[in-house]
Amino acid sequence: xxxxxxxxxxxxxxxxxxxxxxxxxxxxxxxxxxxxxxxxxxxxxxxxxxxxxxxxxxxxxxxxxxxxxxxxxxxxxxxxxxxxxxxxxxxxx
Amino acid sequence: xxxxxxxxxxxxxxxxxxxxxxxxxxxxxxxxxxxxxxxxxxxxxxxxxxxxxxxxxxxxxxxxxxxxxxxxxxxxxxxxxxxxxx
Numbered sequence: 001x002x003x004x005x006x007x008x009x010x011x012x013x014x015x016x017x018x019x020x021x022x023x024x025x026x027x028x029x030x031x032x033x034x035x036x037x038x039x040x041x042x043x044x045x046x047x048x049x050x051x052x053x054x055x056x057x058x059x060x061x062x063x064x065x066x067x068x069x070x071x072x073x074x075x076x077x078x079x080x081x082x083x084x085x086x087x088x089x090x091x092x093x
Numbered sequence: 094x095x096x097x098x099x100x101x102x103x104x105x106x107x108x109x110x111x112x113x114x115x116x117x118x119x120x121x122x123x124x125x126x127x128x129x130x131x132x133x134x135x136x137x138x139x140x141x142x143x144x145x146x147x148x149x150x151x152x153x154x155x156x157x158x159x160x161x162x163x164x165x166x167x168x169x170x171x172x173x174x175x176x177x178x179x
Contacts, residue, residue, distance in 0.1 A: 052113075062178070063125075065113045065114075065121070065125075066113065066125070068112070068113060069112075070111075070112050070113075071112065072112060073112070073115075074112065074113070074115050075115045075116070078115070083112065
């Protein structure tokens with residue numbers, strides 16, 4: 001008789017005391033991964049909502065990426081980039 | 094102002110870096126310049142001004158966009174079914 005624990009049918013060994021919470025404890029890694037996935041997808045949604053990546057309001061704020069400065073850095077880390085550029089065309093609208 | 098742009102168009106080599114689109118995926122850059130070209134044409138011709146400055150946007154989108162996309166969008170504009178707001 002090994003000491004492996006089946007989730008639905010717990011084998012009771014006579015020589016050790018088996019707490020009833022062991023099936024829940026064994027499921028904790030599952031909760032960790034599911035919770036981590038939920039947190040990461042929520043964080044991505046927040047990033048999209050707050051940054052100029054997606055147009056959320058077609059009538060009120062179309063094309064939010066056009067409202068940023070030409071000198072603003074959007075990347076997290078950029079190599080060898082001088083961000084003091086000028087806007088590239090005459091305003092005409 | 095317009096001779097600055099004329100100068101830029103004359104010295105054009107390729108699409109310059111656009112801080113709005115810093116990553117590898119330049120799809121939106123292409124589409125934005127296409128839209129800007131047509132909006133510029135519409136706005137300047139409504140005001141009765143010369144549409145020559147709009148050529149900058151045309152050079153940029155011709156540098157960036159695949160030919161099939163440009164052809165498809167041109168056909169859509171002629172047919173009146175273009176999805177962008179011009």
